[in-house]
Amino acid sequence: MTGATASDEGQAAVELALVLPLVALLLLVLVQVGLVVRDQVLVVHAAREAAREAAVDAVPDAASRAAVASSGLDARRLTVQLRGRGRPGSRVEADLTYRSATDVPLAGVLLGDVRLTAKASMRVED
Numbered sequence: 001m002t003g004a005t006a007s008d009e010g011q012a013a014v015e016l017a018l019v020l021p022l023v024a025l026l027l028l029v030l031v032q033v034g035l036v037v038r039d040q041v042l043v044v045h046a047a048r049e050a051a052r053e054a055a056v057d058a059v060p061d062a063a064s065r066a067a068v069a070s071s072g073l074d075a076r077r078l079t080v081q082l083r084g085r086g087r088p089g090s091r092v093e094a095d096l097t098y099r100s101a102t103d104v105p106l107a108g109v110l111l112g113d114v115r116l117t118a119k120a121s122m123r124v125e126d
Helices: 006-056 060-071 107-111
Strands: 078-083 091-100 114-123
Touching: 006 060, 006 078, 006 091, 006 107, 006 114, 060 078, 060 091
Parallel strands: none
Antiparallel strands: 078 091, 091 114
């Protein structure tokens, strides 16, 4: 046995042709998952900023603007709900929901948009 024959090389080429699309799809799914994880981190950060802004500013839209400005998330996909705004010393809670777009080719179609949520709470200041 001195080396590979032509049929062995052909078999390897066919195996590569069969496996390569699956490997490419797996890589695309991994990239999409990474983007969704990044969006989740941004949503948590945006919830913290919305709660902080609601704790120091009584204007209702200030929390939503702070959440979008601090995170860079798409405002059309972000929902901010505030609860508990009251007198100084009480707690205000920000609940955020974000629809993370799945735009990576092939992988995005398989996964669909992902709904991400985060909550944050802060003590109301004077």
